[in-house]
Amino acid sequence: MVMGSSTIEKTMLTSFLIGGFWDRWIANGIPETTVYELRQRVNSLEDWIRILQKHADVYEQRAVCNLNQHLVEEAENFYRLAGMHYNLIQWMFPETGDQKRGWYQRCKDMHEQADRLVKDEIMNVTIQVEGNNCYGRIRVSERLKGCVIIINPIDSSKEELVKYEGYFAGMGFVTVSFDGPGQGETYAFNQYKATRQRWDLFVDAVIDFTALQFPGLHLYLFGTCLGGAWTIQGSSHPKVCRTVSVSPVIDGDTRVPDYFQERLLSIIDDSKSGLLLRMESFDYVCPILLVHGRKDTIVQGDYIYDLYTKLPMDKRLIQYVDEGHGCNYKIDAILKAAGDWYLSDTR
Template sequence: MTTIDKTLLTASLFEGFWDRWIVHGVSYHDLAKLRHSIITKEHWFKTWSELAEEKYTMAESIKKVGLVEQAEFIYRTAALYYQLNQWLIPEHGGEKLDWLKQSLRVVKKADQLSDYKTEYVEFPIDEHRYYGRVRIPNNPKGVIIIINPIDSTKEELFSYEMDFVEKNYIVVSFDGPGQGETYTRHGLKATRVCWERFVDMVIEYSSNTFPAQDIFLFGTSSGAAWAIYGSSNKKVSKVVAVSPAFRNEEIQMPDYFMERMFAVSDEEIIPDYAQINLQGPVLLVHGKKDVMVKDEDIYGLFDNLPSGKILLKYEEEGHCCNYRLPEIRTKAMEWFQGKWGVKGEF
């Protein structure tokens, strides 16, 4: 079986496969159109592209009658559905790039309707180009850098971006090595060294561009691991790390996922926490039903974090605490502002 075949089989058999996409904006109603039939690559592409086109047409229509805010959201949903098509394909370029460009085109339509300024940024690191987006409110409270999981793009996590910018945070989000435009356009694979340079440079860019603002990091899964790495940077004020990934050979990942990882990286890319000079306060978030991150790994990491640390636990949540993410983002912003957070566990 190919990687795509294994991905489609997993999508057909396991409800949990869809949690990530549901919390990022896929509707249950739309998902039902795919799930109630045998999923093939062609059917996947056809279903999500048709649904994306429906959403796009709907957004165009309601924009014309002045429902701008609603139109913006529906454009972003349409772009997410195109993301599902590019995401299915592990290899960079070609068809994957075509679907990604479709998504980016619709994202820009949404950005044009937004009350918040959007800047599209590219910068070089070691002869490679990295692609990012920056959302800027009128009276910012600080800068939140979103560090995305290795298997996600900056556009997929639009709900995070919207929550933060609507609360007057500048939002910086880049596709790192092995991710999104950075990978799909140029085939840049992920390595630990590349990721270290990338995180360092995004922090440096944010500090130089917005020197008057405090810098905060927010990451989930492998993105949370790299957010913790970023806490070693003195320019970072606070870090939120949701379900940070660990190097743990005892954890068995699904075949389709491992093969997708091999497509974008030839090595283990999770940082070694023991080698990080941990400095800044970290809000660590853990779902007690997480089968990808062991309790003892989380507690061991928490014990080694510096002062100001907090451990927030959710008894009923799994990896990334998907269905509590809106609450977690709200708590994160309150913590950034110093509204709560006595040292300890919650």
Template sequence: MPLAKTTIDKTLLTANLFDGFWDRWIVHGVEKQDIETLRSSYLTKDIWVDGWRKLADKKFLEAEKLAQNDSFTEAEMKFRAAGLYYQLMQWLIPERKTEKIGWLNVSLSAFEKADKLSQIKTKYVQLPIGEQHCFGRLRIPDEPAGVVIIINPLDSTKEELFTYELDFISKGYIVVSFDGPGQGQTFTFEGLRGTTKRWEAFIDDVIDFSSNTFPNLPINLFGTSSGAAWALYGSCNPKVNKTVAVSPAFIGEAITLPDYFVERTRFVLKEEKALPAFELLPFRNPVMLFHGKQDVMVSDSNIYHLYEQLPQGKRLVEYEEEGHCCNYKLAEIREKSMKWFATEKEV
């Protein structure tokens, strides 16, 4: 396993040199101006942590003032923004240590304050995986139209994708979102690292949990990147209605991933790649695939071959200008997904 300092240095080098590094954070709610402010200095670990802490603290204080003035909706969003900025601090640190645990707890506290202000009910749950637990959150609107299980990409926490959650609950969907093996609280608090077998068990158990908790509602899956790969695995479950997979990661894809990312995964995975083999999956339920034609991590040919394997009711949407995860089309993708979830399954 690499030294954490080496991994942090490679992450910071990428953040300094490549604009594309920031796309994920921008579409998840980090303001471009704040990124530009931080990048005006050469990023070291201290500059990163101090910079994001100051920006997060500022948003947190603004949220408290808004709440005191009964501006609860604005306060909720500001607390979530603060929580996202605190996420950036824990995210930089790849290993389970006091510093990472501390910043994750600060981030979770900000999200909890937002949850308490929200008109949508929130429940925090734990799912046993062997001797350990995966940590999850449920958002439960009144008169729900169905359930969406968000399957997060390996390098993300469930809290980072809060805009996905907000979009789905705005249209009446219950959202189920867990940190799987190697993610968020599950890795940082429990030390549970990812393997293919653990992820298979995790996906099966989350689907069972959702079906048992909300027995009369259709269960839909939504995932991006490695989360999309595991959503495709989950689509084979008879309890699932429909699945959306955005830029699914392929186990055999001949690509060179960024050094910092490869090193980060070694801290959270017990295998080189914890992904399902699509050619072995017994697909049975409708899948909607989204693919960016500029994706350097997922080839057109692999997407088209996968699409041929999929059963009745499948869809493929491509974006000419988008890369991996179709970042700048994600809001549109979620909108399309919800409309598709609401239509009848083709038999």
């Protein structure tokens, strides 16, 4: 029996019944044609793997074909697409093991092929938290206007959000993205689970590491969902200049789907402590841009407004009337607004 099989079944059922399940994956690169096939033909984990692997193979072949024709940008995009499909396979396994690690490695392989095709320098790096390796990516663009640290949602990986790093790199920012405790490569290969204390240590470690690597650049934070909450936590760090937080999930009236709650039990070491931050006071945080979708069913609007009122005066709130949690279909506009917010830093 596959570890976490009941959670896998519940996740697949949710993906079949609820269209909003797919918003994040579509926004981050999974084509709607793949989504349609998964929703129509998946009856088992084997179906899920078979369909995604089939599409990944096609995209890898297209990448090779385009590379042979010296169409480098197109080849990069197809390698990224193949990687996203492998990422969605490994993501389905809530608990780490040989299968999750194997599919994750295929995801990494595709992104490494794509990394070789970009002009920017891309480095794989590690930091240590409590003696455990946490794995990250750094992308250095040709123009250096600042450095954006991307804090990913708890059930995401750095590979899922490569679109973000590409956008910020195009604006002239260095990007730094790590898998923290319970996330991505750090969990899959090291079995290092999450707690609130470990995430507190992790966020500080990422900021300190980045400040040492790029001492002449202003540091900015960007995060969504639970990652958005931890960017607010990181905003109190003296080396952070500005922050963007999208749909931050902080302790309060949150409504998390059942399948997601079960997935969290696999990656959290102390389920009683959870991962939600308790924002009781803001003695100091840097300027923060909050982004909220008015149709968010996980983070309620009243809660966001209460959070906003507690922030210092240098702040901004962007709301999208038709967006849900994560504002996935406005991500291009959000990334642009984030870049403008960072560049408005006059220090």
